[in-house]
Amino acid sequence: MEYIYSAMLLHKAGKEITENAVKAVLTAAGVSVDAARVKALVAALQGVDITEAIKKAAVAAPVAAVSTAAPEEKKKEEKKESKEDEKKAEESAAAGLGALFG
DSSP states (O other): OHHHHHHHHHHHTTOOOOHHHHHHHHHHTTOOOOHHHHHHHHHHHTTOOHHHHHHHHHHHHHHHHHHHHHHHHHHHHHHHHHHHHHHHHHHHHHHHHHHHHO
């Protein structure tokens, strides 16, 4: 995660995201630098419009938050329904037992 943060910091500062720049940021933060990960990060970001990627992520985040809120409400409703279903099942079981001993 710190590798991505270093790239975002460089981008925000208006600096070019190079291997040396990423290494310098990570070193300054006290992170033990893995050269292979730095190289992979820089290669993965080649040709990527970071500003546009951040905008897309910002738009997707509220949608994800809304979609995760709905299941919680459903769970509450399901719990209420399941308690009612349990009561009905217990009542019908009790009625069945009454018929056996009745």
